[in-house]
Amino acid sequence: MTLREIVETVNATVLCGEENLDREVESGFASDLMSDVLTLLTDNILLITGLSNNQAIRTAEMSDIQQILFVRNKVPTKTMLDLARSQQISVLVTSYSMFKSSGLLFAKGLKPVY
Amino acid sequence: MRLTYVVTPGDFANAGKISSSVKSLLKQLNIPPGDIKRIIVALYEAEVNMVAHSYGGEITCDIEAEQALVEALDVGPGIPDVGLAMTEGWSTATSEIRELGFGAGMGLPNIKKHTDELEIVSGKDSPTKISMKFYYRGGPS
Numbered sequence: 001m002t003l004r005e006i007v008e009t010v011n012a013t014v015l016c017g018e019e020n021l022d023r024e025v026e027s028g029f030a031s032d033l034m035s036d037v038l039t040l041l042t043d044n045i046l047l048i049t050g051l052s053n054n055q056a057i058r059t060a061e062m063s064d065i066q067q068i069l070f071v072r073n074k075v076p077t078k079t080m081l082d083l084a085r086s087q088q089i090s091v092l093v094t095s096y097s098m099f100k101s102s103g104l105l106f107a108k109g110l111k112p113v114y
Numbered sequence: 115m116r117l118t119y120v121v122t123p124g125d126f127a128n129a130g131k132i133s134s135s136v137k138s139l140l141k142q143l144n145i146p147p148g149d150i151k152r153i154i155v156a157l158y159e160a161e162v163n164m165v166a167h168s169y170g171g172e173i174t175c176d177i178e179a180e181q182a183l184v185e186a187l188d189v190g191p192g193i194p195d196v197g198l199a200m201t202e203g204w205s206t207a208t209s210e211i212r213e214l215g216f217g218a219g220m221g222l223p224n225i226k227k228h229t230d231e232l233e234i235v236s237g238k239d240s241p242t243k244i245s246m247k248f249y250y251r252g253g254p255s
């Protein structure tokens with residue numbers, strides 16, 4: 001599904017990377033554990049996380065993840081958004097829980113990594 | 115090409131800066147994307163470990179045409195039982211580290227998974243030296 005469809009599905013706000021809304025995203029991975037994310041070798045992932053700190057953006061950068069959805073209204077700081085922008089990572093935020101966000105996106109066809 | 119970086123202990127705000135610089139450099143050098151990913155994920159895990167668990171140290175990267183060697187050398191406190199530390203899920207991470215999203219005990223196993231050759235030399239009250247070797251395989255990430 002496209003990033004735009006993801007935004008609509010979880011009623012998200014786009015904080016940066018609006019220019020990438022037509023990008024196709026294959027699969028989703030929900031975790032607050034960065035080392036879990038770093039084990040993934042799949043490309044084209046949406047990272048769904050409630051962990052709102054620099055390391056979430058850094059982890060996405062190192063794993064070549066180009067889009068992050070922060071759940072539970074975990075609004076990222078300006079430093080995080082600057083970091084995301086410098087790496088062309090799109091950042092979305094939703095008020096929905098991790099479970100609700102993942103469930104809705106799964107139902108709409110976003111694939112699990114495993 | 116040899117690059118050396120200093121790692122400041124406890125500086126979580128900047129953890130990842132070194133890995134980020136090396137990543138841009140590897141891209142500029144046109145190293146295959148799949149290899150960049152392996153190198154960078156392993157380097158990042160080692161960098162975060164040094165920030166989180168050590169008294170600080172240095173990371174040295176030797177980037178060559180066919181292979182890369184990354185060495186993380188800190189000044190202690192060391193890993194008393196390296197075999198145990200390599201076990202998935204084993205961690206001594208503090209709550210501060212866990213709040214940052216680390217401390218799953220997956221870093222060292224993850225480094226193992228991404229390297230072609232890995233050597234860890236450590237011990238109680240000793241420096242820790244992690245040597246990671248990567249032979250480029252080519253191909254996408």
Ligand SMILES: Nc1ncnc2c1ncn2[C@@H]1O[C@H](COP(=O)(O)OP(=O)(O)OP(=O)(O)O)[C@@H](O)[C@H]1O
Pocket residue numbers: 035159163164166167168188190191192193199200204205206207215216217218219220221222223242
């Ligand atoms: N450079 C180091 N100096 C001292 N101890 C270390 C060092 N690196 C790792 N360790 C020890 O080995 C343990 C396991 O490391 P590992 O990277 O696998 O897990 P973690 O850092 O605790 O969690 P994660 O990497 O999943 O976020 C650590 O909890 C720590 O006790």
Ligand SMILES: [Mg+2]
Pocket residue numbers: 159162163216217220221222
């Ligand atoms: Mg670790």
